[in-house]
Amino acid sequence: MRAVLLINPKATTTSERARDVLVRALRSEVDLSVRYTRRRGHATVLAREAAAEGVDAVVTLGGDGTVNEVVNGLMTTTSAGGQPPTAERLPALATVPGGSTNVFARALGLPREWPEGASMILEGLRLGRYRTIGLGRADDRYFTFCAGFGLDAAVIHRVEEARRRGRVSSPGLYFRAFTAQFLFGSERRHPAIRLERPGEDTEGDLATVIVQNTAPWTYVGDREANPNPEASFDLGLDAMAFRQLGVASTTRTVTQFLSNTPDPHGRQVLRLHDVDEFTLVAERPQAFQLDGDYLGEREKIRFASVPAALRVIC
Incomplete structure (x- = not known):
C-alpha cells in the first residue's frame, strides 16, 4: 500500500x-511519503497531487483545518474524462x-489524543x-462536519484574531x-x-444558522455540543437556526444542546433534518465558517449534501 502523510508542522498538540515516531510507525505498515504544509491552502494542493499520483491513502497529522483542506484537494481531483x-x-x-x-476525528470514533x-x-x-x-458542500467548498x-x-x-495575538485556544477563550x-x-x-428550499416556504428573519454533516457540532472540552443531535455522515445535512437571540431564549437553547440528552x-x-439542499441569503454580509475555519463574509451560500463521497480509515 502506498500512502502520503501530510503534516501541519504547526499542529498544536x-x-x-512525536511526528518522527508516527512516521516510523507508518513506514512499518505502508510505503510512505512525507510532505509538510507550508501555508494556508497548501494541504489542498498536496492532497490533489497525491490523488493524481494514485496513492492508496492520504494520512493527515493536524487539526480540523488541515483535514478540510485535504478533503477539498481530494474532492477536486479530476479523472481522465474531466469528471x-x-x-x-x-x-x-x-x-x-x-x-x-x-x-472530525472524534466524530469518527477516534480517541482525542494523537498516540491513541x-x-x-x-x-x-x-x-x-x-x-x-x-x-457537505457550501458553494464550491466541501466540509466534513459543520458550517x-x-x-x-x-x-x-x-x-x-486572539490566537494570532498569542492567546491559547481554550473553552474559556471561546466563551469570552x-x-x-x-x-x-x-x-x-x-x-x-x-433560508430557502426548493418547493418549501422561505424562512426569514433568522439571526444565525448552524449546519451539520454529523454530530456533534463541536466540543467544549470533553463535552459534546449538539444543536442537531441526529446529524449523520450517512444522511443529508441538518440545520438549526435562531429566529431571535434573546438572552433568556438563547441561554435556554444553548443549555439544551450542551445537555446529555440534547433536544434544542x-x-x-x-x-431541519436530513436535507439535500438549501440556500442562505442575507440582507447584509454575514460571517461564514467551514469546519471551524473563518472564511470571511458572504451574502449568499448554497448548501448541498454529497452522499457516499469519501472513504475514511477508522
Whole structure:
C-alpha cells in the first residue's frame, strides 16, 4: 500500500519527536511519503497531487483545518474524462488528531489524543478497515462536519484574531468571544438571514444558522455540543437556526444542546433534518465558517449534501 502523510508542522498538540515516531510507525505498515504544509491552502494542493499520483491513502497529522483542506484537494481531483472520481477511486483518508479540538476525528470514533488515534489508524491500515461517508458542500467548498453563517462564525473570527495575538485556544477563550459577539454584534438586534428550499416556504428573519454533516457540532472540552443531535455522515445535512437571540431564549437553547440528552427546541428555534439542499441569503454580509475555519463574509451560500463521497480509515 502506498500512502502520503501530510503534516501541519504547526499542529498544536504534537512535537517534532512525536511526528518522527508516527512516521516510523507508518513506514512499518505502508510505503510512505512525507510532505509538510507550508501555508494556508497548501494541504489542498498536496492532497490533489497525491490523488493524481494514485496513492492508496492520504494520512493527515493536524487539526480540523488541515483535514478540510485535504478533503477539498481530494474532492477536486479530476479523472481522465474531466469528471470527479468516485469514493472508490480516490485515496482513502486517515486522520491522526493533532489539533486543539479534532471534531472530525472524534466524530469518527477516534480517541482525542494523537498516540491513541495513531494506533487505531495503524490498525485500520493493516486490516483495510474503512467506512464511506457523505460530505457537505457550501458553494464550491466541501466540509466534513459543520458550517456556520452568522454568530458562530463571527465567534470563530474573534478567536482566530486572539490566537494570532498569542492567546491559547481554550473553552474559556471561546466563551469570552461568544459573550462579546452576542452582546455587541449585530446578529441579536437585526436578524438578517433567510433560508430557502426548493418547493418549501422561505424562512426569514433568522439571526444565525448552524449546519451539520454529523454530530456533534463541536466540543467544549470533553463535552459534546449538539444543536442537531441526529446529524449523520450517512444522511443529508441538518440545520438549526435562531429566529431571535434573546438572552433568556438563547441561554435556554444553548443549555439544551450542551445537555446529555440534547433536544434544542422552542419558539425561537428552527431545525431541519436530513436535507439535500438549501440556500442562505442575507440582507447584509454575514460571517461564514467551514469546519471551524473563518472564511470571511458572504451574502449568499448554497448548501448541498454529497452522499457516499469519501472513504475514511477508522
